Amino acid sequence: xxxxxxxxxxxxxxxxxxxxxxxxxxxxxxxxxxxxxxxxxxxxxxxxxxxxxxxxxxxxxxxxxxxxxxxxxxxxxxxxxxxxxxxxxx
Numbered sequence: 001x002x003x004x005x006x007x008x009x010x011x012x013x014x015x016x017x018x019x020x021x022x023x024x025x026x027x028x029x030x031x032x033x034x035x036x037x038x039x040x041x042x043x044x045x046x047x048x049x050x051x052x053x054x055x056x057x058x059x060x061x062x063x064x065x066x067x068x069x070x071x072x073x074x075x076x077x078x079x080x081x082x083x084x085x086x087x088x089x090x
Contacts, residue, residue, distance in 0.1 A: 001028050013046035033064030
C-alpha cells in the first residue's frame with residue numbers, strides 16, 4: 001500500500017490506477033469513491049487505458065459523482081447519452 005502511495009505521489013500512472021482501485025473497492029483502505037475517481041482521472045490523463053475504463057465503470061455504476069452528471073454528456077443533436085451508450089459506441 002505504501003509503495004503504491006509513494007509511486008503515485010511521484011507520478012506513476014500505473015500506481016495511481018492501482019491505488020484508485022484499492023479505494024474504489026475498499027481493499028486495505030476505507031472505500032472512498034471520490035478518492036478513487038481522482039486517482040483514476042490523474043492516471044487516465046497520463047494515458048492509462050485501464051484507468052480510463054475504470055472511470056467509465058464508475059460512471060456506469062453511479063460511484064463517485066452526482067447522479068445528475070450523465071445529463072451533462074450529450075451526443076449528436078444534444079440528446080443526453082449514458083456511459084453504457086458511450087461504451088457500446090466505442
